[in-house]
Amino acid sequence: MRASDHDLQRGLDAQPGCRNAAAIRAATEDLEDFMPRRRSMFAVTLALAVTIVVTGWTGTSGSLRAQELPGLIVSVPPDTPAPTAPPQRQPKVASTAPESAPPRAKKPRRRTKARSTRRRTVRRPPKRRSAGRPRPSSSKAGTSIVVLVNDDPITAYEVEQRARLMALGADIRGAAQANFKALIKRPGTNQRLKAILQQTIAENRGKSRDHIIAVFERRKRAFALGLQKQAIASARAGAFPAYRKKALQELIEERLKLQEAKRLKIAPTKKDLERAITTIAKRNKADAKTFAERITKLGIDFATMRDRIRAQIAWSNVVQTQFSRFISINQLDIDRELAASTNKPDGITLNLHRITLTLPSKVTQASIAQRIAQAEELQRRFRGCVSTRKLVGSVPGARFEDLGARKADTIAEPTRTLLLNAKDGDMVPPNTTTRGIELYAVCGRSAAKGSLKERDQARASIRQKEFEILGRRRLLDLKRDAHLEYR
Structure with missing residues (x-):
């Protein structure tokens, strides 16, 4: 095979996607063996065949793309526009591969799921010191810290x-x-x-x-x-x-x-x-x-x-744990708790003294104010139920009464609440009534013993009140010594 035929063969082999290149090469070799004396006529016929094949492969621009084949010269048909530049014959080379081989097709990369380039940041709360607290869920772990x-x-x-x-x-x-x-x-x-x-x-x-x-x-x-x-x-x-x-x-x-x-x-x-x-x-x-x-x-x-x-x-x-040893509850405290209970006023009996400061027939603001001032003075001078009768003699128009034992539920409010909350031997503040200005002194009481369950409840109530007082004091100390960092 001549050099021009070799160039033709290499040009056809170099074209990617040309389905008829191998068939044409095989036909060329067979024709060379069968017609050794008609090489010139065979070359012309082969050139026309290649032109038809390449033109059908490349479409309307087949003639232009055929000129790009190395070592191939194809004549342009009359109805096809002429190329802008004349084709150049490739120089003969001794190597088996063409000098300017077409670029090898790149192997398509396997598409993978696009990963976000944005870096995720997860805020984790610091480790807590408190015991028994569960770790917050992921939806809460990223919340902002307040303090x-x-x-x-x-x-x-x-x-x-x-x-x-x-x-x-x-x-x-x-x-x-x-x-x-x-x-x-x-x-x-x-x-x-x-x-x-x-x-x-x-x-x-x-x-x-x-x-x-x-x-x-x-x-x-x-x-x-x-x-x-x-x-x-x-x-x-x-x-x-x-x-x-x-x-x-x-x-x-x-x-x-x-x-x-x-x-x-x-x-x-x-x-x-x-x-x-x-x-x-x-x-x-x-x-x-x-x-x-x-x-x-x-x-x-x-x-x-x-x-x-x-x-x-x-x-x-x-x-x-810290304050149980400081709390002491006696029977008198329990009796007072039962007496102060609002749901058991009928079980309390009070020993009372009463001092009444009468008002004049023609009541004025000045006369009422004067009597209230005298009653407050008697309350300050009171030193126990033994001296109640003596106090009455120092104020004109004052009357003393030893009421003896009275049921708590027979006394009108707000005097009843004042008497139940008062200690034995105390005199409550003066109260204005239709009879005049009245002063009551608690000289003793007898509380209903109640059931064992009621006394236990009263003891627990007193204990709880004491715990609350001591607990508030301890909490104030902890808050004073705590380190608070607000964000």
């Missing part, structure tokens, strides 16, 4: 949830009533009632008048109930912002309580917490699971309630 209490964080989420919990116990009756009245006065409310009436009439055509009125009344009550719920929700939402500051202070105190319990190694266990939750749920006539679901339906994370209960148990352990 650090001895390196123990309080997040904005916790403040919001605690404020919602505190708002549930808010007295919103006045605000709810005002909102309900405002909703009723709206023009849209009256229009809605008219629409309900028209709809009721349209749906009950042919029915009796009483039936239509009964249906309308039921729908009207349902509509009013919806307005009432809306008014309550609006009142509660209005009270919510006012509890944010209180919620933050309560959370700070709870952190200090839990830290103190951890320091004393008396933090509440999981069983203690579950037992307390079960007790609270029973008071609300539900089990623990149902109680948690009710709290969640109110838009409050039950973990907020759980944290609050945990802090209360921890602080109760702290106070009882």
Whole structure:
């Protein structure tokens, strides 16, 4: 095969995607063996065949692309526009590969899922020091920190949830009533009632008048109930912002309580917490699971309630551990507690002295003020029931009475409450009545012994009051020594 034929063959082989290149090369070799004497005629015929094949392969621009084949010269048909530049013959080379081989097709890369170049940052709260606190979920872990209490964080989420919990116990009756009245006065409310009436009439055509009125009344009550719920929700939402500051202070105190319990190694266990939750749920006539679901339906994370209960148990352990030895309760304290109980006034008997300062027949502001001043002077000079009779002689128009034993429930208010709260041997402040200015002195009492259960309850009540006083003092000390870092 001549050099020009070699060039032709290399040019055809170098074209990617040419499906007939191998067939043409094989046909060329066969024709060379079969017609060795007609090479010149064969070259012309082969050139025309190549032109047809290449033109059909490349479409309308086949003649132009055929000129790009190395070592191939193709004549342009008359109806095809001439190329802008004459083709150049490639120089003969001895190597098997052409000098300017076409670029090898790049292997397509496997497409992978595009990864975001944006770097994700996850904020993790610092490790807490308080014991028994569960790790917050991922949705809460990234919330902003409001304050650090001895390196123990309080997040904005916790403040919001605690404020919602505190708002549930808010007295919103006045605000709810005002909102309900405002909703009723709206023009849209009256229009809605008219629409309900028209709809009721349209749906009950042919029915009796009483039936239509009964249906309308039921729908009207349902509509009013919806307005009432809306008014309550609006009142509660209005009270919510006012509890944010209180919620933050309560959370700070709870952190200090839990830290103190951890320091004393008396933090509440999981069983203690579950037992307390079960007790609270029973008071609300539900089990623990149902109680948690009710709290969640109110838009409050039950973990907020759980944290609050945990802090209360921890602080109760702290106070009882540190201050139990300082509290002493005797039988007289229990009797006084029973006497001061509002639900047992009929069981208390008081030994009383009474001093009455009469008023003149013509009562004036000056005369009343003068008598009150004299009564207050007698109260300051009182030194016990033994000297009561002597005090009366120093004031003109004063009268002494030894009332003896009197049932507490036979004495009018507010004198009864003053006498029950007074100690034996005390004189209560003066009180103005129709008889004049009166002074009572408590000379003794006999309280109903009550059942053993009632006395135990009275002892527990006294003990709880003492614990509350001592606990507040200890909490003030912890707050004074705490390190608070607000963010």
